[in-house]
Amino acid sequence: MAGVQTAVALREQGWTGQVVVLGAEPHQPYDRPPLSKAVLLGKAEGSAFDVDFAALDIELRLGLRVSGVRPGQRLVDTDAGPVAYRHLVIATGAEPIALPGSEGVPGVHLLRTLDDAQRLRPVLAEQHDVVVVGAGWIGAEFATAAREAGCNVTVVEAAHRPLAGALPGAVAGYMATWYADSGAELRTGARVAEVEPGAVLLADGTRLPAGAVVVGIGARPATAWLAGSGIALAPDGSVLADDALRASAPDVYAVGDCVSFPSARYGARLLVHHWDNALQGPRTVAAHIVGSETALTTADRYDPVPYFWSEQFGRFVQYAGHHAGADTMLWRGDPTSAAWTVCWLRDGALVALLAVGRPRDLTQGRKLIEQSAHLDEARATDPTVPLKSAVR
The missing domain is CATH 3.50.50.60 (FAD/NAD(P)-binding domain)
Structure with a gap:
């Protein structure tokens, strides 16, 4: 997801130079969420992205494993020999433990x-x-x-x-x-x-x-191949990036499950192993590659509200935000029932939310987190009150 979305975002934002996607797997780039559902149960053969790579002039080199990078020479080492780059985007994801x-x-x-x-x-x-x-x-x-x-x-x-x-x-x-x-x-x-x-x-x-x-x-960032490159890694193995998703080497970026970034919103460095992060980050990276640094604004800094979902045991579970550091936890609804929500606040402001079978809470709550909205606790705990109506 992260690699393909970066390539597509570059074209959407006006990049006219060559775009090459290197991938170790031989398959056409595909989406992962269906793997634990439709593909696993035989309801689908695959989940290839609906992207016309030829029309976008994006070159795919599949079944090609990358073994290292030499930032000083601007070369990526692969099984088929070195590949030169002007800008490098690391999107190697995570690997299961x-x-x-x-x-x-x-x-x-x-x-x-x-x-x-x-x-x-x-x-x-x-x-x-x-x-x-x-x-x-x-x-x-x-x-x-x-x-x-x-x-x-x-x-x-x-x-x-x-x-x-x-x-x-x-x-x-x-x-x-x-x-x-x-x-x-x-x-x-x-x-x-x-x-x-x-x-x-x-x-x-x-x-x-x-x-x-x-x-x-669990899973860990797939970054062992960066050993000896000089590209800085965090203790958890993620590429250590700034708020533009730039790595420590010139013109090298990282997106998706393999990168951690500083969040001003949460006052912490975040490593987010979820689909939405691999969708959002590429837009920031493309903006920085295509645009000049001086033209970029704070809006081009990457500080998303993390979001993910899970379908399990007949329930649709959604989470937005980051609850570490919250000082208050509020329940909306009975957690023994089929539908309920938990809200986390810090100093009265909504910072995270878990919604089980309540997608409207998630949709409204995600916007409120982005706005650092303060909630009236009494109204927020009433599941009949729309979450947006609980704002103080």
């Missing part, structure tokens, strides 16, 4: 690429017993698809609740009940000791039958 000790074990899967999804389709079609390691967003989405396909599903999570790294316990605790409601078993506080063909062994001695094991324990 493997479960230690599971490498090479038959029946162990990751879910990140189209090939991953296609390898998993027979698992669902044959209704294997499935063990999912990790109750994060991808674990929940895969478990949802596997249950829809009729598989027996057990989700194993080392923390004591799902989404432990993403949401407070007071919120995620209610989401734990969704697993049982769907017929999946959720085991929290459960550590994997060993994975063997056909089974997962837990640290407490439990042996779980597993026709397939799907690992969803």
